[in-house]
Amino acid sequence: MLPLIASGLFLAAICLLVLGVNLWVLLDHFLKIDVPPSIPQRTRFRILHYAFHLTVTWGNILEKLRICSMPKFFQFLQDAMAIKRNYKVVVTDLYFEEVPVRLFQPKATSSSPRRGIIFLHGGGGMFGSLDSYHTLCCFLARETDSVLLAVGYRKLPEHPHPVGLQDCLCASIHFLKSLKTYGVDPSRVVICGESIGGSAAASILQILLGRLDLPKIRAQVLIYPILQAINFQLPSHLQNQNVPFLTRDLMITCILNYFSIDPSWKDVILTGSYIPQDTWMKYRKWLGSDNIPQRFGNKIQQPEFPGPFNKSAYPELKDFLDIKISPLVADNEVIAQLPEALLVSIHWDVLRDDILLYKKRLEDQGVPVTWYHVEDGFHGCLLLFDKKIFSFPCCWNIINAVVSFTKEI
Structure with missing residues (x-):
């Protein structure tokens, strides 16, 4: 009898976990995601992003449980659904x-x-x-x-x-x-x-x-x-930071993982605080926001870029300038x-x-x-x-x- 009860409780816990994760992803989608006004078929777009977000979330859960890495889980499902x-x-x-x-x-x-x-x-x-x-x-x-x-x-x-x-x-x-x-x-x-x-x-x-x-x-x-990977304060980065499928959070997560950088440097990367002022003066003529055509300009107040120089960050992040x-x-x-x-x-x-x-x-x-x-x-x-x-x-x-x-x- 006890094994049956234990099995029932375990099954109930799994069901609650699945339901909870699905509801959390759905809530997160509606609270954080911006659907561009010119996107047609908006309901399909939301369904598509929900499925994408849910896959990434379950991948992260499996990774924390040391069952499978998130990228491997995503790639497995992506390839399984691919039609040749x-x-x-x-x-x-x-x-x-x-x-x-x-x-x-x-x-x-x-x-x-x-x-x-x-x-x-x-x-x-x-x-x-x-x-x-x-x-x-x-x-x-x-x-x-x-x-x-x-x-x-x-x-x-x-x-x-x-x-x-x-x-x-x-x-x-x-x-x-x-x-x-x-x-x-x-x-x-x-x-x-x-x-x-x-x-x-x-x-x-x-x-x-x-x-x-x-x-x-x-x-x-x-x-x-x-x-x-230098100026992440350009107008498009600020305007579209919550637009799927490449939100700003996902972009910086990919960058941190791809270059094997500790997540603690995230804010330094976003603000450009690792960039020496003389280096920025060289690149500003190519990377400054004033090079963006006026019709793409950001209505949000442009933050100061780069941020206050962080000397200890430069050795860790200088490769971004390569x-x-x-x-x-x-x-x-x-x-x-x-x-x-x-x-x-x-x-x-x-x-x-x-x-x-x-x-x-x-x-x-x-x-x-x-x-x-x-x-x-x-x-x-x-x-x-x-x-x-x-x-x-x-x-x-x-x-x-x-x-x-x-x-x-």
Whole structure:
């Protein structure tokens, strides 16, 4: 009898825990989350974010119970729900220098070499995989008639920075050396990155500028990328800090984990208090809020930036000033050598102003820029383009812009 009672109490406790977590996530969503006014299908948007928030919350619970890390739990569910559609594309899984990659080649024959695309997915260094981006890559390869290489770089929790960037760089170099093997025209290679993948793409372009033994990358496609980890007081960071799916809290959590930084430095990072004044004077002309067009200006009072200098923080956080982490602050001579770009920004995104600042830097140095700004989108929307009831107009608008730009290369 006692074992039955104990089992019943345990089951009741589990049910209460599940109910409590679900109710807490629901309450947190309605109290803290801002749904952009221009987002269509607002109820679907809320349901989608609730499911995302719930998954992350359960992942955190499992991590504290030492059952499974949050990123692993999220990746498992994401891959389990991924639907692999094949748009008449030959798909091949390979390893480039021990880095898993997936090659997408249109089945239709071609009388001449095709363009090539190096695709680096997003996910904050924690989420995303070759499987979850499979259908998107298939679609891009077919619609642009390109050979597309997707890089399955290693992620958290086992692999913090710079492992992911090194994997992307290694796979990109291998692909560039093997273009003829895959029927790719060396003069028509595009590097495309989404979110943190956009950061890696921008960094790789700068790293490879001096490589005379490799074909030059013809164009860059950066989709709502993170391009600097220095000024987190830009208007978009303040305006959109509670907008899904990349809230300011989630962004800083990803940054702390990705760079293996103690959470106690969070406020110092947000206020920029680790930045010496003379260093900020150098970067202000590129990263200051006064570089943001007036129509994107913040109605909230701009805080003083950087905050009072914290000498002890500088050794811990100075790597944020490195151009491999913040490619936006590379010297003019480097920026001027970069290829033409398609930059995709989302109005309701904490990273919006990174793109606006990068756009200005490129244009100031004479680099051609095609800017596609989305008023009714949200960070991460690209991945939902084929998710039927959870696909939004912005998803198709962005992918069509990418296809249109790429086909012109």
